[in-house]
Amino acid sequence: MSNLDFTGKVAIITGAGNGLGKSHALELARRGAKVVVNDLGGARDGTGGSLSAAEEVVKAIEAAGGEAIANGANVTKMDEVEAMVASAMDKWGRVDILINNAGILRDKSFSKMTMDDYRLVIDVHLMGSANCSKAVWEIMKEQKYGRIMMTSSPSGLYGIFGQANYSAAKAGVVGLMNALTLEGRKYDIRVNALAPTAATRMTMDIGIPEALLEQMQPESITAGVVYLVSEDAPSKCILSAAGGGFARAYMVETQGIYLKPDEQTAENVAAQFDAISAKDNIQYYEDTNGPIANFMGQAQAAQKS
Template structure:
């Protein structure tokens, strides 16, 4: 039958245009009732009307994700209308690109406030509802700029990688309540990214080609703690791994040996994906014990 979201209620932020609009429409096509959240009231209303014209249910909300009280009010209105919140797509974002040397710290803070704290605000506002339901699907919008870096995007990259760290912990804390938390790094032609790509590249980067990843991550069978990448009809997965490394002990020459053997320490054969942060020091203590007891 495929993914059926007909019993689900989804909030999509930044849904008045671009990726957010594509995500909202894709979720609605699978039957979800949609809260179209955006700072632009006219844009949000237009997307909601489009969903309803195609037989779906939608509610347009004018909100800034940086305003926690307003986000809470949106969630209360959603619960009053539909009685539950099952899916949160944290999509709202801005760009303030400049090299770090030329970047104003206010622009750094603003990007962090919208991307990171905006996602925190929305997630905090739905968290207790999802815990009480024993069900939730939360999606953060990360970026290859955070995962791998991009010139002129120190603020954006920092915010986007911070969301991966947030996902890692919330996925652990939410799992016992049926809440799955994942991240998506999209490549798409939107108003926010049009200046970053050539016309030829833009032609193959329609936002709707990313949205199947959102539908999959919103599904009942969605994974937990996945970092998906999507664009131009292609889908990949990123991982934060730990290599097997080397035990070097202690002493005055360890730093020198470390530098000399970085290639061995970074060798990727046998690398693992830790399930918890504490696995790092557990692994290190075990390596020390093996050496000492050898």
């Protein structure tokens, strides 16, 4: 594959003042993209705010000969998000790439977690991603081109103790990706999700050994992100990445079974649960028509037998 070049492309990256977002911003700028470096500048739990982190990234980009602007929009506030997108349009006339990276943590066991903390994490990660995607959606449709990256997490795919809020939000952005992939297809809007683990302030106290963290630098994650927002990107990909390792995660179903109407009881579901759960014939579906067709096909076959 030829070098991935982003000359002429405009990217908005949220949470780009530190960690993964900063790494994404610097690399896309190095490859020619004009970048909106968005960061509220708050602490890891979402409190506080300052534009200084975003401004430092802009300075680094400009020092290397690139173009960038700093923005402090709170992604949970639609009016601020719309103003951020308008600033990009006013300066550069288009938006080609959106990387939804902004995030916070309010970790506690579910028993001890307040619903205010639950709601805030959902608002930042899920609603923030929806707000930013909505703000660029019509622009990308009009251009007939767009690349959107959601930032999920192993916590969203598999769960982590003490992160019921974060896990739900990170699973939610995968659902958002799935729907937007279908709606954006005819406009060449491709939507993907990243499930990263990297040495950032978001992972500094979750028990990863120091020696391993040293190998898990944000730049290795960015390598996958750059591909997934490029012209040749796939769509509906969940890319799992950590420390130079890359894998693709899929949501799949077992083949399952069919119970005839007079057999559709809880007792029969219990009796057949091993067969329902069998992993020897896993199915991947592009949309909700897949599992429906599977079950209808089994029903029709049963009626003929």
